[in-house]
Amino acid sequence: MNSKLGNGYEAFSAGTEPTEVNKYAVKVMQEIGIDISLHTSKGVDAFIDEKFDFIVTVCDNANEACPFFPGAGSRLHKGFEDPANAEGTEEEKLGKFRTVRNEIMQWILESFSKT
Numbered sequence: 001m002n003s004k005l006g007n008g009y010e011a012f013s014a015g016t017e018p019t020e021v022n023k024y025a026v027k028v029m030q031e032i033g034i035d036i037s038l039h040t041s042k043g044v045d046a047f048i049d050e051k052f053d054f055i056v057t058v059c060d061n062a063n064e065a066c067p068f069f070p071g072a073g074s075r076l077h078k079g080f081e082d083p084a085n086a087e088g089t090e091e092e093k094l095g096k097f098r099t100v101r102n103e104i105m106q107w108i109l110e111s112f113s114k115t
Helices: 023-031 061-064 092-110
Strands: 051-055 072-077
Touching: 023 092
Parallel strands: 051 072
Antiparallel strands: none
């Protein structure tokens, strides 16, 4: 969102069960010119006192487990398959990450682009 719509939005990322940034996510984002290699995995608690216009969840577990944010204007959910669960060869796993990356990018542009 920041790379495509950064002039109108500032997005933050957190997980309900933070671990580390997935190496496949880093690779497929680099493929489209977005470097997330220095990003860290953060829990939603890191942002609980922040004020947000939108809280966006992109997997069903996060939608169910995401806490209430008192400063949030709207809450939006769009479920995407979790590519971290992909099985198979390296290329098959990368393919799943590419698919989900593209689906999320399309949804972001359709949902948040200002016309």
